[in-house]
Amino acid sequence: MSRCGVILCKCNGAVERRISLQELSSFIHNISPNLDVIIGNDLCKPQHLNLLLEKSGIHPSVIAACSEIRSQSHFWQEPDDTKRSTYFTKYVNILSEIDSHFPDIEVSDRIKLLLKSQILKAFSCEALSHDNLRLRFSSSQEQTTRRNLLSALSPQHEVIPSILSSDCLGARCNLCVGACPAEAISDSGNTVNIDKTYCTGCGSCIGACPHGAISYPGYSLVELEREIEGLLSKNIELPYRVLAITCQSCSKVDDAILATISPNMFTIKVPSLAMASPLLLLHAFNMGADGIILIHNEGKCNSKISAQSLHKNVRFIQELLQRWGIDKNRIGYINKVDVSNNELHDKLQQFVENATALGYTPFKSVAGSMTFEGMYNLSAIIKEMDKKLQMPAEGMLADECIPLGNVSIDQKHCTGCASCAQICPTGAISTQVSDSSHRFKLMFQHNK
Secondary structure, three states, X not given: OOEEEEEEEOOOOOHHHOOOHHHHHHHHHHHOOOOEEEEEOOOOOHHHHHHHHHHHOEEEEEEEEOHHHHHHHHHHOOOOOHHHOHHHOXXXXXXXXXXXXXXXXXXXXXXXXXXXXXXXHHOOOOOOOHHHEEEEOOOOOOXXXXXXXXXXXXXXXXXXXXXXXXXXXXXXXXXXXXHOOOOOEEEEOOEEEEOOOOOOOOOHHHHHOOOOOXXXXXXXXXXXXXXXXXXXXXXXXXXXXXXXXXXXXXXXXXXXXXXXXXXOEEEEEEOOHHHOOHHHXXXXXXXXXXXXXXXXXXXXXXXXXXXXXXXXXXXXXXXXXXXXXXXXXHEEEEEHHHOOHHHHHXXXXXXXXXXXXXXXXXXXXXXXXXXXXOOOOHHHHHHXXXXXXXXXXXXXXXXXXXXXXXXXXXOOOOOOOOHHHHHOOOOOEEEEEOOOOOOXXXXXXXXX
């Protein structure tokens, strides 16, 4: 059985111009002492990577090399063995960091943070089932060229969401059905199904499901949280961390542009900004992010998520930041419909400069846990962040951007039919009947 490991590529000596591979190996062993570290060279050539994997007997959790390495993964893909599938392998474009204009010490810090984030993410991957796999010949988001012709013609698998029937409420809920922009989700009686033919993999259904009944290996909340945790790690000296969350399906932001912005900015790519939910954004700030910018292209977005919807999410986070005495401009949104590449570069650079000029947020230094494993509803994390900053429990936010609140019952019109409790998909409304007085009550739990 293959062991897990990290593969580092020398890139024909280019890497060690700015950082020692031995230093990186020691750093990785400090993260996970049982993780094998293998050093190879010229791994963008399939035969070199295959030979290295065969000789070492490891299954790579992370491969750090040039940008070409990802396109070679189909040569050693094992679609029939989901436990050891290459979909669990994460990639770090270490060569682009080496080629950046940033000082050596910042390049070293960035590479370590990127490696740690992908190692943490790799080891938190959800189980991959065959329901998560769809066969394709080329990506709809990738143009076929002479360079990638061979990989485009080879049948490959891509990961899409799937329904966990044991956790799904079926037709009683249907929130994912309404949230799917491709109309790929339908219910038939008591079950809900995703049609692989129509699914775009945007992940809109993930945020809509209140029970975690949708599996999306690679992009679950836990995996994204671990990726962010690695990028915000406190044991690396790089002082400030600003996250740029981009949509893979629409932004088409040139990595070369992002690489020139600032050593303090790190990119997180998601299938759609529908996955950049208020919950995930709050987790990032709670873990110590100094700023978050969302990059979107409304006209080309597979998820069809609107700029208005994203503005609403941003405004909600801004309201909370102001409640905590934090500058609201630490979170922002850019719609690429409105800007050129040069303007995008300038806007991102200005955002990072403004965020770092504000200094650290109180969440970065306040005592308390950084992450809240299992705390996957807004009410709970807001309460916990209030508690960390010793905020008073009383107070109210009132704005149309607030995605949660209290339920008010008009007793004059309530018949006690309990229909609201029966159809509430999160179980926030329940009924209570007193045996002695036969009094009927509707109970509301706002944390649900």
